[in-house]
Amino acid sequence: MNDTTKLLLRAARGDAVPHAPVWFMRQAGRSLPEYRELRAAVGMLESCRRPDLVCEITLQPVRRHKVDAAILFSDIVVPLQAAGIDLDIVAGTGPVVAEPVRTMAGVEAIRPLEGESVGFVAEAIRLLLAELGDTALIGFAGAPFTLASYLVEGGPSKHHTKTKALMYGAPDVWHALCDRLAGITRTFLQVQVDAGVDAVQLFDSWAGALSEADYRRYVLPHSRAVLTGLRGPVPRIHFGVGTAELLPAMAEAGADVVGVDWRTPLDVAAARVPGKALQGNLDPCVLLAPWEVVEQEARRVLGEGAKAPGHIFNLGHGVLPETDPDALTRLVELIHTA
Numbered sequence: 390m391n392d393t394t395k396l397l398l399r400a401a402r403g404d405a406v407p408h409a410p411v412w413f414m415r416q417a418g419r420s421l422p423e424y425r426e427l428r429a430a431v432g433m434l435e436s437c438r439r440p441d442l443v444c445e446i447t448l449q450p451v452r453r454h455k456v457d458a459a460i461l462f463s464d465i466v467v468p469l470q471a472a473g474i475d476l477d478i479v480a481g482t483g484p485v486v487a488e489p490v491r492t493m494a495g496v497e498a499i500r501p502l503e504g505e506s507v508g509f510v511a512e513a514i515r516l517l518l519a520e521l522g523d524t525a526l527i528g529f530a531g532a533p534f535t536l537a538s539y540l541v542e543g544g545p546s547k548h549h550t551k552t553k554a555l556m557y558g559a560p561d562v563w564h565a566l567c568d569r570l571a572g573i574t575r576t577f578l579q580v581q582v583d584a585g586v587d588a589v590q591l592f593d594s595w596a597g598a599l600s601e602a603d604y605r606r607y608v609l610p611h612s613r614a615v616l617t618g619l620r621g622p623v624p625r626i627h628f629g630v631g632t633a634e635l636l637p638a639m640a641e642a643g644a645d646v647v648g649v650d651w652r653t654p655l656d657v658a659a660a661r662v663p664g665k666a667l668q669g670n671l672d673p674c675v676l677l678a679p680w681e682v683v684e685q686e687a688r689r690v691l692g693e694g695a696k697a698p699g700h701i702f703n704l705g706h707g708v709l710p711e712t713d714p715d716a717l718t719r720l721v722e723l724i725h726t727a
């Protein structure tokens with residue numbers, strides 16, 4: 390009998406698949422001329438609040454590349470803004486927060502997220518489900534550590550020094566902050582699951598800045614509260630950059646699928662998180678090289694990924710804006726016929 394379950398869900402469960410499902414982190418965005426055109430007159434966060442634009446931008450890479458999953462067009466700071474935090478996304482920089490949070494009073498001023506204040510996300514998901522057919526829809530949110538880093542630093546940061554200073558120096562403030570962020574993140578994901586997304590990805594992009602011991606002490610309980618507090622039978626994908634030493638702990642936080650960056654070969658990752666499906670992990674820079682190199686590296690990733698119970702092909706981090714979109718389309722064809 391033919392299994393009609395979406396390919397991404399079968400791979401996430403470790404079921405047999407005719408080929409690895411493939412999608413790309415940041416597949417919607419500046420690598421696509423049709424995205425740049427749509428966004429020319431609309432601010433980033435404004436575009437995230439308009440269901441018609443969210444739907445169109447989410448579908449652009451599906452139409453162009455024939456990927457097996459769409460990822461909702463949004464940003465990790467969208468639920469923070471909806472909860473009343475004054476912030477913006479500055480082009481070429483990233484999220485910038487008006488008043489950084491570094492004290493207990495600052496933490497206590499962070500309100501919970503009301504589901505209705507992100508109703509535009511539920512509406513966008515309804516529009517998308519009517520269009521997507523067999524293509525899976527992935528919802529997402531930022532994990533407490535990565536969100537905390539933006540709030541404490543006030544913007545993007547290389548070494549997360551103020552964040553770590555707060556974590557080590559005022560652990561009570563730190564845990565109170567992460568507790569509030571976990572609540573916001575869980576509500577944001579629950580809205581997406583209730584609206585019908587097929588899977589969720591929790592991005593802890595910057596958790597790789599921590600040792601395993603500190604991750605377990607200061608971060609894991611909060612990410613676990615998000616992943617295990619979420620209701621619904623959707624697979625939970627958990628991803629961060631530079632997390633080779635954290636993969637087992639990130640799996641323990643409640644991941645069904647562990648996302649891996651390009652630094653750790655997938656067969657090595659598979660041995661670190663036995664029984665878990667993996668997602669990744671072609672170096673995004675490889676796509677800037679001639680096709681022969683892309684093909685060789687993609688085949689290596691597929692071979693290593695075959696050592697895991699399930700493999701979802703992806704990059705090791707987001708698509709770089711300078712990537713030739715045709716290289717991505719060709720890569721999808723390769724994965725589908727390999």
Ligand SMILES: Cc1c2[nH]c(c1CCC(=O)O)Cc1[nH]c(c(CCC(=O)O)c1C)Cc1[nH]c(c(CCC(=O)O)c1C)Cc1[nH]c(c(C)c1CCC(=O)O)C2
Binds near residue numbers: 594
């Ligand atoms: C850390 C993080 C952020 N946002 C996100 C993360 C976690 C993923 C990761 O590690 O990359 C998540 C995110 N942000 C965006 C998506 C869309 C879905 C997709 O992957 O296609 C997703 C999944 C849109 C976006 N989010 C942003 C853009 C670029 C804004 C633009 O097009 O002007 C997009 C398409 C802005 C943003 N927002 C953030 C950054 C660092 C930036 C880039 C700043 C820049 O280079 O201009 C915070």
